[in-house]
Amino acid sequence: TAGITQAPTSQILAAGRSMTLRCTQDMRHNAMYWYRQDLGLGLRLIHYSNTAGTTGKGEVPDGYSVSRANTDDFPLTLASAVPSQTSVYFCASSDSSGVGEQFFGPGTRLTVL
Amino acid sequence: GQNIDQPTEMTATEGAIVQINCTYQTSGFNGLFWYQQHAGEAPTFLSYNVLDGLEEKGRFSSFLSRSKGYSYLLLKELQMKDSASYLCAPMDSNYQLIWGAGTKLIIKP
Numbered sequence A: 001t002a003g004i005t006q007a008p009t010s011q012i013l014a015a016g017r018s019m020t021l022r023c024t025q026d027m028r029h030n031a032m033y034w035y036r037q038d039l040g041l042g043l044r045l046i047h048y049s050n051t052a053g054t055t056g057k058g059e060v061p062d063g064y065s066v067s068r069a070n071t072d073d074f075p076l077t078l079a080s081a082v083p084s085q086t087s088v089y090f091c092a093s094s095d096s097s098g099v100g101e102q103f104f105g106p107g108t109r110l111t112v113l
Numbered sequence B: 001g002q003n004i005d006q007p008t009e010m011t012a013t014e015g016a017i018v019q020i021n022c023t024y025q026t027s028g029f030n031g032l033f034w035y036q037q038h039a040g041e042a043p044t045f046l047s048y049n050v051l052d053g054l055e056e057k058g059r060f061s062s063f064l065s066r067s068k069g070y071s072y073l074l075l076k077e078l079q080m081k082d083s084a085s086y087l088c089a090p091m092d093s094n095y096q097l098i099w100g101a102g103t104k105l106i107i108k109p
Helices: none
Strands: A004-007 A010-013 A019-025 A031-037 A044-049 A064-066 A076-078 A087-094 A108-112 B003-005 B009-013 B018-025 B032-037 B044-049 B053-057 B060-065 B070-075 B084-090 B103-108
Touching: A004 A087, A019 A031, A019 A087, A019 A108, A044 A064, B003 B084, B009 B018, B018 B084, B018 B103, B032 B060, B032 B070, B044 B053, B044 B060, B044 B070, B070 B084
Parallel strands: A010 A108, B009 B103
Antiparallel strands: A004 A019, A019 A076, A031 A044, A031 A087, A064 A076, A087 A108, B003 B018, B018 B070, B032 B044, B032 B084, B053 B060, B060 B070, B084 B103
């Protein structure tokens, strides 16, 4: 079982360009999450989805959008990238929107120049 | 506001025991998770506590005191592979995880 996959592994992006980070899970988990991780800071929640068809804003949603058309996929889009969005992005899923451990993808390292 | 406090870095010797402390303040509480994260990798689940007391899982144990807003992770018989960051993450009333910055544990031979 693959678990959660993310693509790309890493990317260098020019400021002002748009980009979509892909996330796919094969565990049939209802809940999915996008985090960013910056040095010296804890993981910060960008957006989440408790079930297909619904999304919600996390702690740092500005500049990002998500969609959840089906159970497996949860893409994160940066409409117009800025250097402050340079970070490592992790996608995660859990089998319920309540208590349940989160399983993480391998991450995408994004550099915005 | 919501706040997590854990030491930035700790050093321990192979074969020894280390305790990583975490204090937290959250809006509501639905349990506390500990994750391990090796450098350049994704976090992986270690433990979950929702009731007060000690949960033991092999070489790792986790303790929770809800009244004190306090948890610790205890690692026994340390191995070099335990060198990693350990993330404390309580779950708030909205069932969202609030993540600490993590404790980098360095194991020396």
